[in-house]
Amino acid sequence: MLNRRRLLTTALTLAFAAAPLQLLQAAVPAGYPASYQSVIDAATKEGKVVVYATTDAALAQPLIQSFQQLYPGIKVEYNDLNSTELYNRFISETAAGAGSADVLWSSAMDLQVKLANDGYALRYTSPDAKKLPDWAHWRDEVYGTTYEPIAFVYNRKLVSAGEVPKTHADFAALMNNPKFKGKVTSYDPEKSGVGFLLASQDSKANPSFWNLAKALGGADVKLQTSVGAMMERISSGENLIGYNLLGSYAMTRAKKDANIGYVLPTDYTLVISRLALIGKASKNPNAAKLWLDFLISTRGQSLLAASDLYAVRTDMEGNSTGTYLGRVLGGAMKPIPVGAGLLTYLDQSMRLQYLKQWKAALARN
Amino acid sequence: MNALARLGGTRIAVVLLAALAVFLPIGLVFWQSALSGPFFFPNHEYGWAAYQFIFDDPDFWMAAKNSLMIAVGMIVIALPLGAALAFLLSRTDLPGRRWIEVLVLIPVFVSPFVLGFGYVVATGPVGFYSLMWQSWFGSVPWNIYSLPSIAIIAGLTHVPHVYLYSSAALKNLGSDVEEAARVTGAGPLRVARSISLPMVAPSLLYSGVLVFFLGFEIFGLPLILGDPEGHLVLATYLYKLTNKLGLPSYHLMAAVAVCIIAVTFPLVLLQRHLLKTANRYIAVKGKATRQRLMPLGRWRWMALALVGGWLFVTVVVPLSGITLRAFVTNWGLGVQWSEAFTLQHFRDLAEQPGVIRAIFNTILIGVIGGGLAVACYTALGLVAHRRSDILTRCIDYMVLIPRAVPGLLAGLAFLWVFLFIPGLKELRSSLFSVWLAYAVVWLAYGMRLVSSALLQVAPELEESARTLGASRTRVNLEITLPLIRFGLLASWLLVFMIFEREYSTGVYLLTPGTEVIGSMLVSQWAAGAVDLVAVLSLTNVLLVGTGIAIALKLGVKLHD
Numbered sequence A: 001m002l003n004r005r006r007l008l009t010t011a012l013t014l015a016f017a018a019a020p021l022q023l024l025q026a027a028v029p030a031g032y033p034a035s036y037q038s039v040i041d042a043a044t045k046e047g048k049v050v051v052y053a054t055t056d057a058a059l060a061q062p063l064i065q066s067f068q069q070l071y072p073g074i075k076v077e078y079n080d081l082n083s084t085e086l087y088n089r090f091i092s093e094t095a096a097g098a099g100s101a102d103v104l105w106s107s108a109m110d111l112q113v114k115l116a117n118d119g120y121a122l123r124y125t126s127p128d129a130k131k132l133p134d135w136a137h138w139r140d141e142v143y144g145t146t147y148e149p150i151a152f153v154y155n156r157k158l159v160s161a162g163e164v165p166k167t168h169a170d171f172a173a174l175m176n177n178p179k180f181k182g183k184v185t186s187y188d189p190e191k192s193g194v195g196f197l198l199a200s201q202d203s204k205a206n207p208s209f210w211n212l213a214k215a216l217g218g219a220d221v222k223l224q225t226s227v228g229a230m231m232e233r234i235s236s237g238e239n240l241i242g243y244n245l246l247g248s249y250a251m252t253r254a255k256k257d258a259n260i261g262y263v264l265p266t267d268y269t270l271v272i273s274r275l276a277l278i279g280k281a282s283k284n285p286n287a288a289k290l291w292l293d294f295l296i297s298t299r300g301q302s303l304l305a306a307s308d309l310y311a312v313r314t315d316m317e318g319n320s321t322g323t324y325l326g327r328v329l330g331g332a333m334k335p336i337p338v339g340a341g342l343l344t345y346l347d348q349s350m351r352l353q354y355l356k357q358w359k360a361a362l363a364r365n
Numbered sequence B: 001m002n003a004l005a006r007l008g009g010t011r012i013a014v015v016l017l018a019a020l021a022v023f024l025p026i027g028l029v030f031w032q033s034a035l036s037g038p039f040f041f042p043n044h045e046y047g048w049a050a051y052q053f054i055f056d057d058p059d060f061w062m063a064a065k066n067s068l069m070i071a072v073g074m075i076v077i078a079l080p081l082g083a084a085l086a087f088l089l090s091r092t093d094l095p096g097r098r099w100i101e102v103l104v105l106i107p108v109f110v111s112p113f114v115l116g117f118g119y120v121v122a123t124g125p126v127g128f129y130s131l132m133w134q135s136w137f138g139s140v141p142w143n144i145y146s147l148p149s150i151a152i153i154a155g156l157t158h159v160p161h162v163y164l165y166s167s168a169a170l171k172n173l174g175s176d177v178e179e180a181a182r183v184t185g186a187g188p189l190r191v192a193r194s195i196s197l198p199m200v201a202p203s204l205l206y207s208g209v210l211v212f213f214l215g216f217e218i219f220g221l222p223l224i225l226g227d228p229e230g231h232l233v234l235a236t237y238l239y240k241l242t243n244k245l246g247l248p249s250y251h252l253m254a255a256v257a258v259c260i261i262a263v264t265f266p267l268v269l270l271q272r273h274l275l276k277t278a279n280r281y282i283a284v285k286g287k288a289t290r291q292r293l294m295p296l297g298r299w300r301w302m303a304l305a306l307v308g309g310w311l312f313v314t315v316v317v318p319l320s321g322i323t324l325r326a327f328v329t330n331w332g333l334g335v336q337w338s339e340a341f342t343l344q345h346f347r348d349l350a351e352q353p354g355v356i357r358a359i360f361n362t363i364l365i366g367v368i369g370g371g372l373a374v375a376c377y378t379a380l381g382l383v384a385h386r387r388s389d390i391l392t393r394c395i396d397y398m399v400l401i402p403r404a405v406p407g408l409l410a411g412l413a414f415l416w417v418f419l420f421i422p423g424l425k426e427l428r429s430s431l432f433s434v435w436l437a438y439a440v441v442w443l444a445y446g447m448r449l450v451s452s453a454l455l456q457v458a459p460e461l462e463e464s465a466r467t468l469g470a471s472r473t474r475v476n477l478e479i480t481l482p483l484i485r486f487g488l489l490a491s492w493l494l495v496f497m498i499f500e501r502e503y504s505t506g507v508y509l510l511t512p513g514t515e516v517i518g519s520m521l522v523s524q525w526a527a528g529a530v531d532l533v534a535v536l537s538l539t540n541v542l543l544v545g546t547g548i549a550i551a552l553k554l555g556v557k558l559h560d
Helices: A002-018 A020-024 A036-046 A057-070 A083-096 A109-117 A168-174 A193-205 A209-218 A227-236 A247-256 A285-296 A298-306 A322-332 A340-346 A348-361 B002-007 B009-033 B049-056 B058-091 B097-104 B112-123 B128-137 B147-157 B159-171 B176-183 B188-199 B201-217 B220-225 B234-244 B250-282 B297-326 B344-350 B353-384 B390-398 B407-420 B431-441 B443-455 B459-467 B472-483 B485-501 B517-527 B530-553
Strands: A048-053 A075-080 A103-106 A142-144 A148-155 A184-187 A222-224 A241-246 A260-263 A269-272 A275-278 A333-335
Touching (some): A036 A285, A048 A083, A048 A285, A057 A075, A057 A298, A083 A103, A083 A109, A083 A193, A083 B234, A083 B407, A103 A109, A103 A285, A109 A142, A109 A193, A109 A275, A109 A340, A142 A285, A148 A227, A148 A247, A168 A209, A184 A227, A193 A209, A193 A241, A193 A269, A222 A227, A227 A260, A227 B530, A241 A247, A269 A322, A275 A285, A322 A333, A340 A348, B009 B353, B009 B390, B009 B407, B009 B431, B049 B250, B058 B097, B058 B147, B058 B159, B058 B188, B058 B201, B058 B234, B097 B159, B097 B297, B112 B128, B112 B147, B112 B530, B128 B297, B147 B159, B147 B220, B147 B297, B159 B188, B159 B201, B188 B201, B188 B297, B234 B407, B250 B407, B344 B353, B344 B530, B353 B390, B353 B431, B353 B443, B353 B485, B353 B517, B407 B431, B459 B472, B472 B485, B485 B517, B485 B530
Parallel strands (some): A048 A103
Antiparallel strands (some): A103 A275, A148 A241, A148 A269
């Protein structure tokens, strides 16, 4: 990772050294219209872009560095928040007219769509928008940037190859095995927005989801609020297997932690995408455009792919792309479409009703 | 006009400023609880819908019941242990007293968040102590995530609070009464039970109320230990409401906060009342003879074992857990420690500018912010010093109020204050916002430190200056302040350590430039960066440790 970054830096330094004039003015990226230069100029005048994101600062570091090499005159103020804090801060700050994020980049797909629906997003057609799959953008306001499959995550030392479930039905069946009683973990949809989103999408995608939920309840599932807490417990052997974890995190962790294994279910695999939008009241709208465009540019996408977040663009090749996963798993990939459908469960009564049903299935009061 | 003049312009200004800092955020919370939506949206309506919602929610009642159980459990555990500890350390010839005294205070200054996480790694179902136990005895008899466990851990970690107040009272008590009992043949246990404890009963009662009250506020431990089995307490229920409806439900959160205040504020008042009584008792001092230590005799080693056992469970276990986690890639069943060992987490830490800033800011807010806070507390303290007019009474009650609000919501309220009060916007993304929130949240604690320093100044000195014609300001500047400079230094160090450990208040004020370790721990835990949480926790403990070491080097007494 480090080496690659150093290589890239060296390459860029050499490129800049060869063309010293480039240093003075950042160039229009290949394939963008020439008129893009005016956006770059205006952005350079603005001088910075404020990003509120749910993506780990550590994961975003290569993106920020690369962006700054492209546009040395624009400072990236990157705020790493959880999705609720992000939403809270943004609407409070906007209401106060206090200046808030220029770009919101969050994995809470429903909240991002809600912001756009409530008129907080700037309408902007990114030059690369047509390279995104249709499901991954909405109204020229919200753009999907990643392709993150939802996985079963298990402890490789304690779960035998024969036990590892391949489908949701396998998973439900595994719950009857006494070995897994009290050793299964998943998101708590009451406390975690992502957890709720996944569970509610499950119930749409899977006709026997409620049986699975009952099985989870029967196995005394341990509910957590964060994927890190779940993975920590799976890795330590306190839990053996986890349901509905973000595959991207599991892949990253599996690289340095031999205990972590993951599997993408072959009957259907939900896919979520980190959504980016530009705030309508943004103080640096041009710099915001550059950041958003950068996220879905080939360069940004390959950096995201390198961080195991997977490229969502349809024209990208390699193992860390949605296209590749689609080829391997065929029709099983079920991306959650970006759009008004995500608003259903932000309705208070619908949501409470769903939670009630969930708790009843788990047989918890 | 005359009356106002008598109170003094500066004094009024100081009190007004403090009142603003205290009442603005709390007023916002109360107002928000009576609305149907965020107060800053135009379409909200007044009403009791928020209260109706939480009172209809079975989770709320479960959380309230759990909070009550934990608070009661804490009293049952912390009170007798704290009292025993105070008796052993200040009245007997327990071996190694001096060292133990330092260690005893550690749980006060380490974030409960760090403690909780440490307990999971050390004594969770596959924690390394648990696995060790299992290999020796076959099965692990404890479940760290159960409600009784949470209550026990909370109780054990609050022993120092009781210890602080009872040992202060014991030290103010002459040893002649105990001496008399011992001469007539009573053993140490009998002396403690029949003589020493009844004498410090008011202080015990006071600290009992304190512990009970802290039990209602407790957040970090149940957040980490209660989650897996779904045990909520009021503060974690409040936290849960940030998500339950998918959208922020400020009115619901505010309503829960008001409920917590409704329980804790009467307790704070009761405490204040008890403190007065306690101080009256202390006036019944023995003669100012040197205190003689009671020989423990054959109880000596048993007492040491008791203290050592408590220290092991409360300090060694969680801190060894957190330390271990910082140096390994993974842990748990079947892990070879030698293979899992790594320094990578520390290298990763060094590569993140935000984290480095957080460490730097944490030191800054502790050292400079702590100093500034003590300066403010002192200004307030001087306003009340040797006076018993309306301003003094105002301060007496006012400083107690922020104590009753959960830190997380206090932080959110301060975010609102900085956003919506004109003229403060620019300060929001500076460390000032975090500092102000900290200073207000810890007002009661800081005021106690400063006023106990002020009380040690003999009135004659100030009076003689006054009779020679010195103004109050002059007396303060030339007599009182120089005399308490050492006390203020001690307060500064204690406030430094409290600021280092604070964690929930800063969460909503976190921006680039205002990161502090405490709030970063909460947000990184939520984001799942466990490696980083471990390394940052360890850094935090080291910072607090450095603070304690400096304090001791300077000869500061860690308590009065």
